[in-house]
Amino acid sequence: MCPRPCASCLPGRSLMRAVVVTEYGGPEVLTLRDVPEPEPGPGEVSLTVAFAGVNFTDVRNRVGDGLGVVPFIPGVEVAGTVRQVGPGVEGLRPGQQVAALTRGHGYAEVVTAAAGLTVPLPENLIGKPASGSMFVTMQLGLFLLRQVARVLPGETVLLHGAAGGVGTVIGQLARHFGLRPLYGTVSDLAKAQFARQNGFAQVYEYGRFDTAVLAATGGRGVDVVLDPVGGQIRARSFEVLAPFGRLVTYSNISREPEVVPDANWMRARCVGYAGFSGGQLPQRAPELIRPSLLEATELIGAGVIDTGVTSVFPLARAADAHRQFEQRTAVGKFILAVS
Template sequence: MRVIEFHRYGGPEVLLGIEAEIPEPGPGQVGIDVVYAGVNFADLKARAEGYRVPSLPFRPGLDVSGRVRALGPGVTDLQVGQEVAAFLPGGGYAEVAVAEAATVFALPRGVDLRTAATLPTVLPTAHALVHEAGRLRAGESVLVQGAAGGVGTVVGQLARAAGAGAVYGVVSSPDKVAHAQEHGYDRVFTDPSGFAEEVRRATGGRGVDLVLDPVGGQTLRHGLDVLAPFGRLVSFGNAGSEEPWQVGAAALSPLGRSVSALSVLQLAHTAPGALRELAERSFALVADGTVRLPVTAEFPLAEAAEAHRLLGSRRSTGKLLLKVG
């Protein structure tokens, strides 16, 4: 079978197309004939920095859609040939992938395989940011970094559906503003380093109730500064690759602010049952039309490096896919 992997860290050029043995599922696992594989920023960080790479060589790919090829011992709730989406710790850039059964999901009625490939990573993350971790209440305001990306596109719609009083976004360039506004955002700021002052003006100095931040570093600090009294900040990544920082009671207690963190990658490992429940809730919102995640670019598996270049350029919006089978 054809796969894409890397044997050293570096730019998109380190991604290699090779032939590999077809894997067989073990106990509690499912073999999948992959039709589409999602391209995520975590794949770029894995390739460039070794983010969550246990060893080399490594095959990227966190989310796939396709058809069940084979069932490992103990798997009884799926059938060979059934259309599914799956969340993986890696290995999705391949014609055949193996996933733990707990992270393989039968497709909701009306959801096709192309759409399904956008779901396993983005939808549970966005749902948890707005509801489980963010606890957004009707009438509250939210500020989202990366508002035109995959997660940001869904968060804007979920926040609007939850009755948010105002949905603010930050994007890296003016050409992404229209995309964000089409997906739930009231105001979109285009200065990633100077958004704090704009947020204060937009809110009359009060700040926002919820900040969702995948960037980290100084951006996260600025987000903390614009939290309203009793506001919450949820960190869900470190796209800026800055050194982690700590915040304590001295910074949070004067206004009752709080900070939490979310990683669907870690949740899949530590609490797969919780991820499954989260995925089922979020997938249902796609099936009933509450949210949609547009696929804005599609590449053949052999052109995975080009997909990485586009995502790494910060010029893309929505979701990028690899067409595999």
């Protein structure tokens, strides 16, 4: 991408508005620019974007910790209208209302997406901000509970960041799957009520979660810890695992150094350590993704799961959305209204 695209960059291509990152840094590096509209390649569709989800992976890319290489357009999930279909695409047509996992470039008026990662929207979600929030947190929740941690009925689960976007849907998914209500943590107890509304039984501050969880479980600990925070929170979390417990890391929001016990310690404690990346899996095994997108669409469309959209920002205020997101004072899911 040209850092300062103009009509002469790609003759004949129309321009669109997009949020562009030309250098790594804070929210101020998110700048609104005119760039050439993308066109779909084989197996792809292009979309006119109505809503784009804001996720921590966007922050990681912006600061240089992710897959984004400057200059780039952040954003990995959108909802909107199909504009064009590329060669080889079947089952999608121009004018159709869809949601898509984009693997980047979502903060824009027009995006391209793989047809296999694009799903028709139910009628009741068309034009709703929630339509742009379906595929990152829900995909994570479905994979974490079933394929990665493989939580069984009766097992106890602790999730860090209970009032965030992922915690919001996992608390509800656990309830839907017939699992025990979760234990959760938050950075501020002012967020605890929001987490409880979404299926958490007990919510603790980060500063005391380990002693509180051990007390709540009679010293046994929990069967599963789901951790996006990392650093010292993760280090302390190993100590609250029960025998045969599993700790799953799926991000490092703290950006602190990873602290993990060695294999001898884990063998002695009879516990396991697993990782999951919602950004990497679509590249490594894209065939595994579509079933989770279809299930997410069905559950949200049926009203079983509420993704917890709490703030909607215009595209031009993407930097404000990132600022509030990083301050960790907000709850739920943030959305950009694009068109």
